[in-house]
Amino acid sequence: MSTRLLPFALAAGLTLVSFGALAQEVVVKLGHVAPTTGPIAHLGKDMENSARMAVEDLNAAGVTLGGKKVKFELLAEDDASDPKQGTAAAQKLVDAKVNGVIGHLNTGTSIPASKIYYDAGIVQISPASTGTAYTKQGYDTTFRVVANDGQLGGTLGRYAVKELKAKNFAVVDDRTAYGQGVAEEFAKSAAAAGGKVVSRQYTTDKATDFQAILTSMKANKPDVVFFGGMDAVAGPMLRQMKALGIDAHLMGGDGICTTSLSRLAGDAIGNGKVVCAEAGGVAGEQKTTMDAFRAKYKKRFNSDVQLYAPYVYDAMMVMVEAMKKANSSDPAKYGPELYKISYKGVTGPITFDKNGDIKNGALTLYTYKGADRSELAVVR
Template structure:
């Protein structure tokens, strides 16, 4: 028997099914459905400073999990936060590619990047897209001096770091002569220049300013030149992945100079990277952050929760990445919207107490009253000296 199909009826039936599916989909995205909020995080999770990038990413991820567990509401909807994590390998070109990728998927905000060399070029991309960016660790002053409305920094900048270290070298370490080495990155060069200005202004004589790069492993030529000048203090502007091997070679050459550096040297990994060549109170550094008073208890809780979750200690700036995510969420909640243009005014005006202490931003997007913590190393451990503001 031959069956004739009425194709007009078939088409109508298909249309009804499709319509039903569309209505079902619309219902699932209705008032009861969660509001999906996409937060981007970018840092170097490969390469020489991957331990610091992963530290930041883990801090951001912990914040995301806590927000989802809390069932935070933005407006009338419960928010479901998603972390979109990208690796920039601390490379400017890879950083801009990662930034564009996040812009293309319409993230609601960004926490990152780890290094100044990656943050500066990517910041233009976020600014053009109108997406707020909070860096948890980039310290080059240029970042917040570009006039970008959505650029925020959670740590002290290189002017504060370098200035504090320059004065400390002269006033506390009694250095009469200083030498400077920088790795020519946006971070290392900026920090070294500020140290040099502050040390000379405090009365020290600059005997040399040498240059390396952020992937160098052999420093014998530079160090041989410096040894002949016998500086009391050598300042290195760069990261622990270069500073650790440099310190080993300094010890092999019989240097008596103290090594001073910024937050790039102020990590737990410096102990391993230097192969315990740190000595006792021979290496001094400053971390672009710190807590004191009633801030300590909250920071301690974060560190305990972080270790329980990941099985490792905080390296450096995980707490700032954690706060970056929480700050974005708090601003969205205050504004009742995850739309960057709607919550940006709330972020600018925010007063927040987090793992990294009390947070308020100035008109440039820099943290008000940003803290610095001075450290040295003793008996193979990092020793806190003081929190200064």
């Protein structure tokens, strides 16, 4: 890492010099940021729960760095999916001198927050942000453990043309960085595969009434409606599609690919009507590991995994694995180790490229049969 990280490194070093000789236990602060209020709070709480479970597991296992036993402490913040609140949360964690951050969920909050972490020399690993721009800023502190929008949208576009035999597409996004990014990648991929975008519409991430845009796209008779956004909007949109008699598949990225979508959509979820892709995925013997994680999570929190919990857990574990490799919790020392790391997590193997993107990221395609989400395929 650059010399820009030295002030943080010196501060971390002075802390160990001042207290390390006397203390048998060193506290390492790990930050976590997600929207725990607002329309997708169920996803943010899912993430925060997993971060807590990871810290509990790390403390139970026992970690030693620099010859001293470490106690990990979680500092959790809420960004409400809002960029301004996200940067405020980031600055709060910087001021608290955290040793690393897991977050944020939304690309629109991760990107502005990443500048704050970079300037402070603090490593950030997002377990959920898929926008391609997030890792293309030239920041050596920025990583993610999920595939990006190019992979998500591209895979769905090809699948729609080749497997669903769709020809005409309506594309709508919620104007967030994530929604726009994945929708644009889908539209490009579908067109390249031989499809035609017959309607391009826009909404917001807080909208509940889609009558105008759905009525407009219905006239173009789309085979597929692609929505770039989150489940809290996709559910009501599906209900209104059914009410208007729009007999088309709904497709979307990981933002709609949750266990809550069927509840939000009611009987409009249909049988095989929705096709979505989740960033990440496991196959073969790795499924046993994922099933064990889900069972452990349910026992701990009395609720099912929503979506991003396994990626939060892996992000936390891979960060600490880098600390072990560097024998230090100082980001200036363990940050470079992330580029060399090879870690087998709950979600599969994790290695990073020069931009901080996960290499060979997996995607899982799902559909819904009533209230049940079922896997179609895992692709890389």
